[in-house]
Amino acid sequence: MTEAELLTLIHGGENICVEFKKSTNDITKDVYDTVCAFSNRNGGTIVLGIKDNGEILGICPDAVERMKKDFVTSINNGLKINPPLYLQPETYLVDGCILLVIQVPVGSQVCRHHGRIFDRNHESDIDITDNSDLVYQLYARKSGSYFVNKVTRFQLCDLRSDLIERARMMTASRTANHPWKSMSDEELLRSAGLILKDQEKQIEGITLAAILLFGKDTTIMSVLPQHKTDAIFRIENLDRYDDRDVIITNLLETYDRLIAFGQKHLSDPFVQEGIHSVSARDKILREIFSNSLAHRDYSSGYVAKFVIERNRLFTENANRSHGHGTLHLSAFEPYAKNPPISKVFREIGLADELGSGMRNTYKYTQLYSGGMPEFIEDDVFRTIIPLTSVAVEKIGPCEKTQVKTQVKTQVKTQVTIYDEILAFCLEPHSKAEIAKHCGYKNTKNFTLKYIRPLLDNQTLKMTIPDKPNSRNQKYITNMPI
Known part of the structure; x- marks a missing residue:
């Protein structure tokens, strides 16, 4: 989130997804009530250092680091917030005042604060613990919304321990004292919401999300035979393809192979962001692949695709749509389709806060090709990135001498x-x-x-x-x- 976006959010006032808290010196109890309510509803943004009416007070500079530490400690404490949430407040300077911003994603499980269940209603956090009808509706919404939360009878031995260790190391490389670093495999899966209990069948086990992320290929095929991603390079042979990779494996290695396929067939020209050179190509690939893998509808038999053509590349994946038509950055409201998968992707560094992928894709597409990406929401979600001729002519299986010469004169x-x-x-x-x-x-x-x-x-x-x-x-x- 940029400072301009934060100011726009503040001027818009509180709503079902935005909450202001005074909290100038300490994290007050009602902050955790709001975290719980946002997690149980649609997610949202909490801004500390602002009155309810939008007046910016700011946070005492001496209290900032202590408040951040207290929040992270509490939010990871299962006795306070259950299940634990891994959130990190971000510091912003607005009109000379320090603010803390907390992005809360929608949770895949019912969240409790000190044993109490909160839900969000307009601008309020409502304690619904003693309202059995509302609690039942909340559990039904959580269990019915996310196909990947389905509990299976598979056990830890059906997962790949090396992939779990890889996730552990990736989180440790980003956050030195990340809780996953000292957890066992089972504890890690539980903390990520990948081991759940099916209240109806009265069984506890690993979920489909756990199998997709860390499962052996045979395990994945036994529960999700439709799971496949098709990567296609189509420049010369327009009826078929010039190169192809059919990927049927876990999501971490699927991500690796998609990145490798894109790097193989797309050039990486020099791009400068500020005073630093960046790989705009790799930034774009990271965003569109993490989005496709984390938010697709895995219950569908539609084959996900990544296609590179002469003047564009695009991804397609099955989708549980929350609207129809082209998404616009100014009016886009992100919605987590598979929270457990999104959570793991965020923790290991393959994704960032909800909604940031769209902003980053706009930014780096303009640097890479000078064009504007398209995001089309429907039963099939499509992301389209325009390309210049240089992007695909520089390399690939059909590379020719005259193409090399052309690229050299063009670039x-x-x-x-x-x-x-x-x-x-x-x-x-x-x-x-x-x-x-x-x-x-x-x-x-x-x-x-x-x-x-x-x-x-x-x-x-x-x-x-x-x-x-x-x-x-x-x-x-x-x-x-």
Whole structure:
């Protein structure tokens, strides 16, 4: 969440998914009531340091770290919050005031705070513990909404211990003192909501989500024979394919193979975000694959797909839709389709907060291809990423000499252009002369993208520094080549 998005959220006031808490020096008890209510309803955002009317008070700077520590400790305590939740408050500075923001995802199980059950109703957290009808409806909603929560008769021996250990190590690499680090395999699965009790059948066992994440291939096929992901590269042979990988395995290795397939067939040009170079390709692949795997409807027989074509790539997966049509970033309301899988993906670093994937995909698609992605919600969820011709012509099984030559003439990395500018400006030149020399017509964009960074790091200087907008302004290299 950006500062602008947080301000928009604050100006929108409290609602069923947003709650403000004064909490300027301590985490008050009602914060945990709200966490419980959000987890039991649709998830939501808690902002600490704000009055109910939206007035920003801020948090005492000396109390920030203590409050964060107290919250994380309490929220992981099964005697206080059951089942334990793994949430991390984020610090924001708004109008000179420190705020703590807590994103609470919708839970796959009924959540209790000190044994009490809370639900969200408009702007209030309602204790429904003694209302048997509301409690029954809540349990029915949780058990009926998530196919992957179905309890099976399989045991720990039907899972791969090496995958569980991999998840444990991935969480430890991100958070040094993560609770999973010291847990046994069974404790880890229970804390992640992957071992549940079926109240109707009176059996306890691992869930379908656990099997999808950590199951042996034979175990997965015995309970979900329809589970498959088809990766296709289709550039030359449009009727069939040029390369293909049919993936029938656990979600962690499915993710690995999809990433490898995308990296194999998509180029990775130089992209600069701020002062750092990033792989926009890998950022996009991470977001669309984690979304496809964590939110698809695994009860459906529809085969999930990842397809790379000449001018686009897209994913398709079965979906329990909460609307129809194209999703827009400004009006998008995220909804967790498989909370246990999403939770594990977040903990091991394959996904972030709910809704961030869409924002990141927009951001990195514009850096990668200059286009805008599409997210289409229906019974089949589709994500479409536009591509430039360079993205698929640079590599692949049908690579040819003329394609290599074409790519070489089409692609100039920013590093090469920076060097070219500095070499050209050993003698003074105007902005228009520099842009023309580098093959660019749009002087304004060229200045923002190339000349301004060189001026900022003082490798290029103005010949008339006192009059930066002078019509006679020229630029000369400020360092030896």
